[in-house]
Amino acid sequence: MMESLIRQFYTFFYIVLFSSWIAAIKFEALTDEEIKNQTLSSLMGKLCPPFGLGVRFEVATIQTETRMFGCTYLEHKTTISAAPVFHLWLERPEKTNNHGHCKDTSNMDRFAFECVSKKEPTKKEEISKGWNYVKLIDHSEPQISQDIKDLVFRCAVYDVNDAPAQGLKVIRMAISAPRKGEMHEDLCDSLSKTMAKDDLPYISEGHRTWPDGSMYLYMLGKPPVVVKG
Incomplete structure (x- = not known):
């Protein structure tokens, strides 16, 4: 009972x-x-990347001719989920001298992701290589329908490097293009290849995404120190 x-x-x-x-x-x-x-x-927010609740990370695009910056953080948004939501703000691919990490969001796009799983849909051998995967539902656009066919999915892969002396955490992340409906392994396929290459070409001026529609980002932050009792 x-x-x-x-x-x-x-x-x-x-x-x-x-x-x-x-x-x-x-x-x-x-x-x-x-x-x-x-x-x-x-x-507890453990299905999302390890930002720490309410901690803002600075964001910069990788290998883009047009420099773009932004910020990311975990924050509760109960209209989406009872669990913390992965928020990402990113500058649009336009020429500007007024860069920043979310002090002014007028030239930024906002993304909101619900973290669903770290175990699917990618192949187990990819996880065994040390890549961290997370399945996301993209709530960036208002969603009225609850039909699974209308959901927008993304896949993200990331690695984490800690710099304890500086109190910093560096997260390198590739986020796939959005896909409506059902999510399959192939949405994750090219992400680890992007992450593994040291000689990536630059994305041409005025563009933010790679040919496959993915975004490649650096995230830098100072998460709170966890005191072990």
């Missing part, structure tokens, strides 16, 4: 967190422990 109540409790939060249109399809195939772990990880 108690186990049944616990499953009902975490199943309820799983559906709230991951929206009924996705959870209703998936949770029946999950064990009680998987539902519990997925729910707790989401509530």
Whole structure:
């Protein structure tokens, strides 16, 4: 009886967190422990890249002729999810001398991502190489319909480098082009190849994305120090 109540409790939060249109399809195939772990990880922001809640990271595009800057952070936005949402602000690919990291957002585009999973949809061998993957639902545009066919998905791959002496965390990330409907492994395929190359060409002036529609970014921040008791 108690186990049944616990499953009902975490199943309820799983559906709230991951929206009924996705959870209703998936949770029946999950064990009680998987539902519990997925729910707790989401509530703590662990399914998203490791920014730290409310910590602003400075962002810069990589290998673009037109320099673009911005910021990114995890923040609660309950209209999207009960879990923290991955926010990204990025300058548009226009010539300007007034660059900044979100002090003025008038020349910036805002992206809002719901972090759904770190285990799919990419191939397991890619994760074994040390790449971090995250499946995203793109809420950048207002979404009224809850039909899964109307959802916009992205894949992101990233690596993390800590500089403890400076108190800095550097995250290098590639985010795929958006895809409406269902997400497949091929949306992630080219991202690690971009990340692994040392001799990438420059993206031509006036453009922010690569030919496959992906964005390649540096993120630099000072996350809070975790005190171990």
